Amino acid sequence: MQLGLLKRLNAARASRQAAVVVSDLASGEVRLILEGEPVAGPLGDEVGKVFRSGKAVTVEVEGKNLFLNVHLPPPRIVVIGAVHISQALARMAPVAGYELTIIDPRTAFATEERFEGVELIADWPEDVLKDRPLDAYTALAAVTHDPKIDDFPLSEALRSGCFYVGALGSRKTHAKRVERLKALGRSEAEIARISAPIGLDIGAASPAEIALATLAQIVQAFRRRDIVSAR
Amino acid sequence: MTSTATLDPLTTAQAWKQAGRDVAIATVVETWGSAPRPTGSHLVIDSDGNFEGSVSGGCVEGAVITEALDVIGSGAPRMLEFGVADETAWQVGLSCGGRIKVYVERLG
Numbered sequence: 394m395q396l397g398l399l400k401r402l403n404a405a406r407a408s409r410q411a412a413v414v415v416s417d418l419a420s421g422e423v424r425l426i427l428e429g430e431p432v433a434g435p436l437g438d439e440v441g442k443v444f445r446s447g448k449a450v451t452v453e454v455e456g457k458n459l460f461l462n463v464h465l466p467p468p469r470i471v472v473i474g475a476v477h478i479s480q481a482l483a484r485m486a487p488v489a490g491y492e493l494t495i496i497d498p499r500t501a502f503a504t505e506e507r508f509e510g511v512e513l514i515a516d517w518p519e520d521v522l523k524d525r526p527l528d529a530y531t532a533l534a535a536v537t538h539d540p541k542i543d544d545f546p547l548s549e550a551l552r553s554g555c556f557y558v559g560a561l562g563s564r565k566t567h568a569k570r571v572e573r574l575k576a577l578g579r580s581e582a583e584i585a586r587i588s589a590p591i592g593l594d595i596g597a598a599s600p601a602e603i604a605l606a607t608l609a610q611i612v613q614a615f616r617r618r619d620i621v622s623a624r
Numbered sequence: 625m626t627s628t629a630t631l632d633p634l635t636t637a638q639a640w641k642q643a644g645r646d647v648a649i650a651t652v653v654e655t656w657g658s659a660p661r662p663t664g665s666h667l668v669i670d671s672d673g674n675f676e677g678s679v680s681g682g683c684v685e686g687a688v689i690t691e692a693l694d695v696i697g698s699g700a701p702r703m704l705e706f707g708v709a710d711e712t713a714w715q716v717g718l719s720c721g722g723r724i725k726v727y728v729e730r731l732g
Contacts, residue, residue, distance in 0.1 A: 449653075
């Protein structure tokens, strides 16, 4: 491996961009592939597989013995709304290996007491996301029910290609939301990516059950995402 | 920079190389059975034998470092294979029984 390649790899990792390092184990040749770069042929298929699985593998491609090492940013969840569901989700997410941040400008909800040990930001999403942009390895769940708070981060999540975008609310609530997001410039295809009502359909009723259904849906979205062909 | 970032072997490798040190990167490329570190794990070594990261639970690092010094000298990558099984564990039937393959290359 050359220093130049290592520098590019480390820069990608620092900016939360996924990368695969392909090493030819016979010749010592090394190649860096960043997520979204087109890779033709059977190598492209193998690269797509490791981006999805996150597991490094040795494969034989066109007679060459190649080692594919994958560097994925750690997945994280951003929750808009410091509500009852978020309290449960904040406890479950770390168990499943997800970092979690809660954003809610309503200081009555966003209290240290209700969210002990959780990263909680009591500010408007417009202001918070400026310094902490969303990305493809972030799941966004908007659960305030309040368009003033939810709409902007939902639009941002779609624009930045979050691997999961979920919004709490009935089908009727969501129909109105769809119109507002269109007014914010989001396309029908983008808006169709929103999971609403939020969570897998397991008949969840209590806040904790809705949190569980949401976390399961986030895991499903992460493990089944189609990065290489989608963009 | 957080303390975890400074412990990152690939970041360390870059910093060492940029400081003019000779560096080798060792990578777990294959595992069989229950290996202590997954494929893709890195150990980086400089020509003085300083190292950062791991390819096992500390069982084979010594041997990898010795081989890495040769790789730094020659520039030719090398493939190493280790059985992780521990003798005592075998006797009581608790061996992790793993084996690992480690690829060592020089950072050019």
